[in-house]
Amino acid sequence: MVPYDMPLYRPPSEGANLIIQATLGCSFNRCTFCSMYKSKHYTARPLDAVFADIDAAAADWPDARRVFLADGDALVLPTDDLLRILDKLDAAFPELARVSIYATPINLLRKSVDELAALKARKLTLLYVGLESGSADILRRIHKGATPRSMTEALDKARAANLKVSATVILGLGGRDRWQDHIDGTAALLNQAPVTFLSTLQLTLEDGVVDEFLGSFGEPFDWQDDAGILREQERLIAAIDPPAPVIFRSNHASNCLALAGNLPKDRDRLLATIAAARAGFAGLRPAFMRGL
Ligand code: SF4
Incomplete structure (x- = not known):
C-alpha cells in the first residue's frame, strides 16, 4: 500500500490509474x-521516498499501465x-x-522544449493544465499568475515537445458582469494555442475560499445561474475553431449539463443539446448531485 499524504487530488480521468x-x-x-492545497505547504518529496512508494505500488500492482504524478503541479520539479x-x-x-x-x-x-521533449521520451505524455480563463482581466482578478500571452507561450512549448495537454476552463468565473469577456478571451486563447482535451467546470467555491475570492475580485461578484452558465457554454463551443480536433467534455460533477463530443465535428449536436437545455432546462443535473 502506498501511504498517501492527504488530501489527494487527481483528474477524474485518472480515477482508475496509479497515483504517485x-x-x-x-x-x-x-x-x-x-481550496485544494490550502492545508499543505508545498514540498518536493525526497526522491528516496518517492522511489519507496513506487516499489510499494509495484509490489501491489505490477502490471499498472498508467501513472499520475501528484500533487498540484509536480512538473515544478527539476x-x-x-x-x-x-x-x-x-x-x-x-x-x-x-x-x-x-x-x-x-x-x-x-x-525548455528540449527538457519537455526528454520527459516525453520517458513516457510523460499528458499534462493537465488549469487555464480557467483566457481573459487577462479575469486571470488577474483570480490571481492565476498567468496572462493569456504567457499561457499561449506555455501551451506552444508543450505542443513543440509533442506533449498532449488536457485543459480546464471554469464557467461562471467572470460572474454575470464579465461573462462575455471571459468566454471570448478563452475561445481566442484556445484557437491560438489549441489543446488535445478540453473540459469545462462550473465555478464552485468551498467555504474556506469564498471571502478570498470575492475580496480579490475587486468589485461585487454577481454569480451566474444555470441559464447564464449554459449561455457561456454555448458561446464557447460556438467560438472554438481548432486547427486539429479537440476532445471536449463537461462531465465534471460541478457542471449543470454534461456534454461530450469532438470539436469541431460535433459542434452542431452539442449546441443543439445546450439549446434544448436552455429552452426547457431538460437534462440538467440536479443541484444536490453537483460538487467539486
Ligand atoms: S495552480 Fe492554482 S488552481 Fe492549480 S492547484 Fe495551484 S492554486 Fe490550485
Missing part, C-alpha cells in the same frame, strides 16, 4: 478560487528529478504506457 505523489501541495497555491522518477517508474512497471501530471503555465515556461 512526487510533490506535496502546489508550489503556487495562490489562485483565489482553489527536470533531472523528474527523469529519475520516470526511469524508476519504467523499471518498476514493465507494462507502463503513460505517465501524466498536473502542470501550471509557470512550470511549463520554466522548462
